[in-house]
Amino acid sequence: MKRRDFFKNGLLTTMGLGIMGSRPVLAKPSMYKGEQAKNIIFLVSDGMSSGTLNMADILMRHKMGKTSNWISLYESNTVKRSLMDTASANSFVTDSAAAGSAWGGGHRVNNGALNISPSGQEHEPILQKFKAQGKAVGCVTSVQITHATPASFCVNQTSRSAMPAIAEDYLKLKFDVMMGGGREFFDPNRRTDKRDLFTEFSKNGFHVANNKEEMSKADGSKPLLGVFTEDGLPYAIDRENDANLKKTVPSLAEMTGKCIEVLSKNPNGFVMQVEGGKVDWAAHGNDATALLYDQVDFDEAVGVAMDFALKDKNTLVIITTDHGNSNPGLFNPGPKNIKFESLYEAKASNQHILNAITPENSTSQVIDMINHQLNVALEKEEAENLLKSFQVGADGLYNPGNLPFAYFAEILSRHNGVSFAHTNHSGDYVELATYGPGSEKLPGFVKNYELHNFMLEAAGVERKW
Structure with missing residues (x-):
């Protein structure tokens, strides 16, 4: 089978719609308005091993009295479930830059690179493609907005470490919403070149938000840059138990809701990435508490995205992770x-x-x-x-x-x-859940780079190589 025909030959299936086990099962024609997606919301729980997903669900069921949104989508047969291979061009075990670039650029690259092939070829990032089609685009994350996963949908860089340069790239690209941490890459007092990127973004017509209140005031009349902390955002468990942090730093769900609110003003639709980046950091640190509560924080963002998609019926939602990390499990x-x-x-x-x-x-x-x-x-x-x-x-x-x-x-x-089995990434196949127009065409096993064309085709955008 030719690779370009890979997704065109999937079986058309009837999907169930029974959100959280409380709604009736409906046939596909009632679920979506058309065969193409007007909007795409791509949600990434960075570094989420399967043990993270299931332990967070256990915690939510028995502490909070509710099933996680992600597992509820499986239980109600609302989403198409697949497995995804996560390798990079030079390793069975990927890093976030290469994994995100597989989605963002449609090709596997070496670990550490952002949409630049081993031979030096630049692959146009997917948000640039959708922006050129007239769609609003954006990213929100719980780590630095210049970090590997959001950057992989946006820029070409030989190294993920070039975060000061990535911040400059964002200014040139003028995407519609970019929110997360990473003040050190915008602040003239922290940058070695002393550039005041906050002022430059403001002069270029951006609403610049430094805290949750300023984010909430953004009405969508301007593109939005929200940078709320130095480094990454605090772990969700620390934010929720610190009154000042809770007042000033938005949750991933709150950023997701604001991003949808702003981007959805575009009549041509939107494409956005949501990253639970601190799940990965907690796994690297073997921090069970931070890991599970940041997975819960991500799961709340899944709920926001699905609430919108179920009402809108024109939105493709993709829920996944870029790789496993440290393979935690509940053993005793x-x-x-x-x-x-x-x-x-x-x-x-x-x-x-x-x-x-x-x-x-x-x-x-x-x-x-x-x-x-x-x-x-x-x-x-x-x-x-x-x-x-x-x-x-x-x-x-x-x-x-x-x-x-x-x-x-x-x-x-x-x-x-x-x-925990380790303090670093694993080569596991990972969970992939999709809902919305085009999702029924996704096969049960996917290579990570195949999601690039899947998104383009789902939205009716012609592929360019």
Whole structure:
């Protein structure tokens, strides 16, 4: 079979519509207004292993009394479910730049590159293609807006590390909505060239938002740049337990809702990417609390996207991840699940706790602190060893404070039942769920780069090579 015909030969199937198990099953003609998608919402829980998805669902069912939106879509047969291969051009195990570029540019590239092939060829990013078709486009993320996954839909760069240059690229591209963290790449006091990109964006007609209130005031009359924090946004568990953070930093669901609100003003439709980037960071840090609550945060964004799509009936929704990470799993929940249930009462990420511990802290202070924040009572020897581990050095990525993430996770696994296989990406096949016009044509197994043409064809856009 020729590759260009790959998606054209899928079986046309009848899909069920039973959202959250409470709505009737309807035939496809009642679900969508047409055969082509006017809008596309592409949601990425970055670095989400299958264990992350299922543990977050367990937590939501038993703590919050509701099924996760993602699993509800499976239960109600609302979405088409597939598996996706995630390799890059030079490895079975991809990084986020290469994985995103497979979607964004339609070709596999080497790890670290953004839409530039091993031979140096530039592949036009998908949001540039849709923008040229008259659609509104944008990205929202819980990490830096210049980070690998949002950038992979937008720019060509030889290295994902070129985030100051990526911020400049965004100014040239003038996309309609870009929101996340990463002030250091826009602030003249942090940039080595002293460029004030915030002022430059404003002079170029952007509404620039520095906090949640300023974001909420954006009415869609101007393109929107929202940069809410240095580095990535705080973990969801830390935001929800800090009144000031909750007031000033939007959740992923809130950013998603605002992005849809702004982009949907375009009569020609829109295409947007939503990234739960801190899921990946938490997996690198083996931080079970941060991981599960950021997955919940992402799941709320899924709910916002699906609510819009179900009413609109012209929107293709894609829900997936770019790769697994650290392969966490629930192995020993304890009698009557008491160990895992300690996570229900957690108030802080491991990063927050480890940053609060100092060499001056006593063993009893460490025990009290962790018991208060994580509902876990460490043994004296565990606390003593944790204090000593600060001298060993860093483990895990996104760890500028040289914190003993993996060792702390190893201790906590005895108390919460969650263990990790590693601190880095895995080569697993991953979950892929689709809803909306074109979704019935998606096969049960997909190569990551095939989603590029799938999106173009679903929206009726001619492919260009």
